[in-house]
Amino acid sequence: MDELKERIRREGKDLGRGILKVDGFINHQVDPDLMVRVGQDLARRFRRQAVTKVLTAEISGIAPALTTALALGVPVVYARKTRPITMPPAVFVAQAPSHTKGGTVDLMVSPEFMGPGDRVLIIDDFLASGSTIGSLANLVFISRAELVGIGAVVEKAFEGGRQELEALGVPVEAVVTIASMQDGHFVFADEENA
Numbered sequence: 001m002d003e004l005k006e007r008i009r010r011e012g013k014d015l016g017r018g019i020l021k022v023d024g025f026i027n028h029q030v031d032p033d034l035m036v037r038v039g040q041d042l043a044r045r046f047r048r049q050a051v052t053k054v055l056t057a058e059i060s061g062i063a064p065a066l067t068t069a070l071a072l073g074v075p076v077v078y079a080r081k082t083r084p085i086t087m088p089p090a091v092f093v094a095q096a097p098s099h100t101k102g103g104t105v106d107l108m109v110s111p112e113f114m115g116p117g118d119r120v121l122i123i124d125d126f127l128a129s130g131s132t133i134g135s136l137a138n139l140v141f142i143s144r145a146e147l148v149g150i151g152a153v154v155e156k157a158f159e160g161g162r163q164e165l166e167a168l169g170v171p172v173e174a175v176v177t178i179a180s181m182q183d184g185h186f187v188f189a190d191e192e193n194a
Helices: 002-011 032-049 062-072 131-143 161-166
Strands: 053-057 076-079 092-097 104-109 119-127 146-156 172-182 185-188
Touching (some): 002 032, 002 172, 002 185, 032 062, 032 119, 032 146, 032 172, 053 131, 062 076, 062 119, 062 146, 076 104, 092 131, 104 131, 119 131, 119 161, 131 146, 131 161, 146 161
Parallel strands (some): 053 076, 053 119, 119 146, 146 172
Antiparallel strands (some): 092 104, 172 185
16 A cells, blocks of 8 residues: 555654654544555455454554454454453453563453454554564453454564464465665565566
8 A cells, every 4th residue: 555655655764673753644643544555455365355353453454454343344353452341240351462562461351242152353563573463362362252364454464463363273364565674664575686
């Protein structure tokens, strides 16, 4: 998606240690028009998977998951990081490392919103090491739902997460894939040898 690549080139900031700051249009302030097109792109890639639920982690994954779910016509479920008083005592829990916060967080989903019979598509803002998405996949497996695909807005291929996730045996897609980033220069995988 050329529009997303241009926004990353123009507004993205390489903060070092593999951290890409895109909070002006993806994950703090969200450009809704761009996010609708991202969701349509991801939905097109997974339309044949007969998805019944889209799963993400709060909070940065919610916008792309919502627009993807909207395009597919299915509900979106987001794994909570803190337990609200409305959540039942018995929930599905998986731990995930937080690249931007440092440390780990618990991801929780209520059994009333995901379980056997669901065909789950995981959508997140980033695919980097694959750890957070792997934790979301664990939630799908714990719930006895079926994982049918994994999608991300931005993949940082140099962190190797795709290889970890492909072992799950489902399609893994990204709207854009960054092959390398250094000193504010972004090389996208489809332009790497151009």
